[in-house]
Amino acid sequence: MGNSSLSLDHTSGSGFESKRVFLFGKIEMELKLVPGNSAGTVTAYFLSSKGPLHDEIDFEFLGNLSGDPYTLHTNIFAHGKGDKEQQFKLWFDPTEDFHKYSILWNQNNIIFYVDDTPIRNFKNNEAIGLPFPNSQAMKIYSSLWDADDWATRGGLVKTDWTKAPFTASYRNFNADICCLCSGSNGGWINQALNSTEQEKMRMVQENFMIYNYCTDFQRFPQGLPQECSIA
Template structure:
């Protein structure tokens, strides 16, 4: 028979783990953001499609706010002429000084590749875009897109291959998202004012409806009820990259990067952002 002290210990452990989330379900873990029945949740919450038509796009938002974790989503993008469409999967807090971690897929004309755009905001400061082409056709099948976030770094992955690693550089005065809980957003919308060739190619509504598929959402994350519970949460088993992952990351950097804000000397003609300057750049190790 369990003693009162052991029962108290078990109860304490249960309460502490209540702030953690494992797995995911579109029915249980998300609310409708916009689009009404253009959000179609299937298979008892395991899969979902979002639709963009001439009237509206669509999207969902997580019920919970999270502070650190790994978030995985399998996505199959809009096929054919997807120019002007934006399929987004991202974390964001609220307010003008918000934090945000973005994965956005910018549609293109048939035969031209999608652009995967990433960005990070901290305390309302953004402008940290990195963009990539993919080494596969993301409209033919589902692929896993992941955000792995803790207080030390953010890793964005495609099929478990890291494409971006952003380390916490608060030690040199660079803002980093460490304090604001964020919700998960998944959306499909008309971004033709900027998404394809800087807005030169518009959405062709004769191809509507545009449909993207999502399935097997998974969160290994800390639900931010008090904030204190999440301080030591690592957001995944690995604190950094192992040697194999580092090599894969180097290949992505050498072959698939289309735009890097740290190399945009036109945009930053009067000086690159502080973390991009020669003396502050961290090596890819």
């Protein structure tokens, strides 16, 4: 993919999807997000399978009022069930320049990266009965759409259509994917975070994470999801 863009106005949004489906991969793309008053808009970049019990791996960038930071929203669906959100405030202005957002998905881990810095690692815990996306082939999707019922301050700030069209830009897409993976797939098929990467992720989460479903006792009064107690 060369330089390209998605646009949103009051009549329609836009998006794209990959032609191929795949089971596991390392996907990278550089994005420059909607500048100025982007409140109510969501720029989404995600992997998804089809069907009611679908799997999904999400990057979603929630728009803002001018001068306020974007919220980076991440989520994972396994066998149709999501509710695994973590949110971050980025340590740079994602509208001023392109930055790389990557997803590594293999049989043991789902790792989210921002400019090659890991921000989240979701591990395969099927051994104790927890679902993990590893059996349904996915496509790559991206979209720019109106979500002013929830995207900015929980829907309190609505989309200002006088600022339309809203435009997000893309470049340097790269996907190393497979359907029948082997150890020859660039090393990522068995990749996990090393100690240095784990420390970088810990620092990002300590300084820039603003929501973690694994600490939301009000949302889960009967007890946090089981994976939250696993290191």
